[in-house]
Amino acid sequence: MNSVLIISGHPDLAHSVANREILAQLEKALPQAEIVRLDLLYPNYQIDVAAEQNRLLNADTIVLQFPFYWYSYPALLKKWVDDVFVYGFAHGSTGGKLAGKKLLISFTTGAAAEQYQPDGAMHHRVEQFLPAFQQLANLCQMQWLPPVYSNGMMTIPNVSTAEQLAAVREKALDHATRLVKTIQD
Structure with missing residues (x-):
């Protein structure tokens, strides 16, 4: 199997379900x-760019795992991408160091699937929010893998019931199974 790098972009994983x-x-x-x-490495948002670029160079498949915040990455993951995927490294006339590597985004949404419909609260399907992610792969000459995502994953501390938490955990298990299959295919 190839070398897999999974970047967790959740800003506070300890409080995630x-x-x-x-x-x-x-x-x-x-x-x-x-x-x-x-969240553990860079709580102050000061990214060690050289170390992170080295991780990317050593990986064949790069997975970005995160909760979908306002139709994009959480701020810490966005900062990581901005700092690490720079001109001269990831793209540009002297870049291209990620060319041929696989990029896979794996994310969760708080809103239910039916909210991501033209007649739902989001007014668009999830896939319509993803072109910028795919363009990152395109610009860096990476192979874009089909995204893995799950909807309706929001939990609220001291509000969500045990049954709701169990349902989210069950969906998370299914998500992980689909993600592993995508990585291994």
Whole structure:
């Protein structure tokens, strides 16, 4: 199997249900994968660019795992992308160092699937929010893999019931299974 790098972009994984469960399952299913928690490494948002670029160079498949915040990455993951995928490294006339590597985004939404419809609260399907992610892969000459995502994953501390938490955990297990299959295919 190829070298897999999983970047966790959740800003506070300790308080997550879905993303924490997905990462726990990935750790079990892909023990050889490197899982990087940005929330632990960079709580002050000061990214070690050289170290992160080195991680990318050593990976064949790069997975960005995150909760979908306002139709995009959480701020910490966006900062990581902005700082690490720079001209001269990831793209540009002297860049291209990520060419041929696989990029896979894996994310959770708080809103239910029916909200991501033309007649739903979001007015668009999830896929319509993804062109910027795909363009990152295109610009960096990376292979874009089909995204893996799950809807309706929001939990609220001291509000969500045990049944709701169990349902989210079950969906997270399914998400992790689909993600592992996509990585291994």
